[in-house]
Amino acid sequence: xxxxxxSPRYKIIEKRQSVAFWxxxxxxxxxxxxxxxxxxxxxxxxxxxxxxxxxxxxxxxKDRFSAERLKGVDSTLKIQPAKLEDSAVYLCASxxxxxxxxxxxxxxxxxxxxx
Amino acid sequence: xxxxxxxxxxxSVQEGDNSIINCAYSNSASDYFIWxxxxxxxxxxxxxxxxxxxxxxxxQRVTVLLNKTVKHLSLQIAATQPGDSAxxxxxEKENQGGKLIFGQGxxxxxKP
Numbered sequence: 001x002x003x004x005x006x007s008p009r010y011k012i013i014e015k016r017q018s019v020a021f022w023x024x025x026x027x028x029x030x031x032x033x034x035x036x037x038x039x040x041x042x043x044x045x046x047x048x049x050x051x052x053x054x055x056x057x058x059x060x061x062k063d064r065f066s067a068e069r070l071k072g073v074d075s076t077l078k079i080q081p082a083k084l085e086d087s088a089v090y091l092c093a094s095x096x097x098x099x100x101x102x103x104x105x106x107x108x109x110x111x112x113x114x115x
Numbered sequence: 116x117x118x119x120x121x122x123x124x125x126x127s128v129q130e131g132d133n134s135i136i137n138c139a140y141s142n143s144a145s146d147y148f149i150w151x152x153x154x155x156x157x158x159x160x161x162x163x164x165x166x167x168x169x170x171x172x173x174x175q176r177v178t179v180l181l182n183k184t185v186k187h188l189s190l191q192i193a194a195t196q197p198g199d200s201a202x203x204x205x206x207e208k209e210n211q212g213g214k215l216i217f218g219q220g221x222x223x224x225x226k227p
Contacts, residue, residue: 004158033215042204042217043159056214091158093215103149104215106158 002026004107006092012113018080021110025073025094031055033104034067034077035091043091049075082114127224134195136221138188138205145207150179150190153220154201162190162203192223200225 005024013019025032030051035043046065047057052072060067064083069075079086089111093104128134140148146167151159165172165179165188172179178191188205202220209216 035217040220042206042219045214045216048214093158103161103164105161106151108156108158 004092004094004105006090006107006110008110009108010111010113012115013082015084015114016081018078019082019112020076020078021090021092021112023075023077023092023107025075025092026105029094029096029105030072031095031097031102031104032069032075033091033093033095034075035093037089037091037109039088046077079112082112084114087112087114124219125222125224127226128195130195130197130225130227132195134190134192134199134223134225136190136192136203136205136223138190138218140186140188140205140207140218142207142209142216143183143186145209147208148179148181148188149206149208149215150177150188151204151206151217152199152201153204159204159217195223195225197225197227199223 007022011019032049034046036046037043046060047067048055049069052069065079067077089109091106091109093106095102095104149164150162152162153159163174163177163179165181170181176193180189192199202222204217204220206215206217
C-alpha cells in the first residue's frame with residue numbers, strides 16, 4: 001500500500017513570498033490533515049478535511065494560510081505571504097475514517113525555510 | 116486550550132534495557148490515545164494505540180498503560196535497541212471530529 005505522498009521535500013523562500021505544498025493521501029482515505037511542526041515541538045493541527053469539506057480549521061492563520069481539497073483526494077496548502085516564523089515542517093496525514101479509533105498515517109513532510 | 120504534554124524532553128538508556136516514556140494529558144473527555152515514533156527527517160509513525168475503556172495494551176516489545184485517574188499515559192519499550200532511537204509523541208484524539216492533538220515529544224537515545 002502506497003503511503004501519504006508530499007512534495008516538495010524541501011523549500012527555501014524569502015519572507016513575503018508565496019509557497020504551496022501538495023499532498024496525496026492514501027487511496028480511499030476520507031480524512032486528511034495538515035500539521036505544522038516547528039523544530040523541537042509536536043505537530044500542531046492546521047486544518048482537517050473530511051472528503052472535500054473542512055472539519056476543523058480553528059488553528060489555521062487564515063490571513064496568510066489557505067488549503068483546499070477540491071475533489072476530496074489531493075490537497076494543497078498555501079502560504080501567502082510567508083513570514084520567518086512559518087519556518088517548519090509541514091506534515092500531511094490521512095486516515096480512513098473520521099471516527100475516533102482510526103489511526104492517521106503521515107507523509108514525510110515538507111521542510112520550509114523562510115529567510 | 117487543553118493539550119497533551121510530556122514529562123521529560125530527553126531519555127537516554129542502555130541497549131537492552133527497558134525504556135519508559137511518560138505523558139500527561141489534560142482532556143478527560145479524550146477517548147483514544149496514540150503513541151507515535153518520529154525519526155529524523157520522517158513523519159510520525161504509529162506505534163500503538165489504546166482506547167479509554169482499557170488500561171493496558173501490548174504490542175511487539177511495546178506496552179501502553181493508561182491511568183485515567185491521574186490522566187497519565189506511558190509507553191514501555193522492552194529490550195531497547197539502537198533502532199528505537201527517535202522522538203516519541205503521545206497524542207490524543209477528541210471524541211467528536213477526530214482532531215488529533217500531539218504532545219511535545221521525548222527524545223529517546225539508546226547507547227550501545
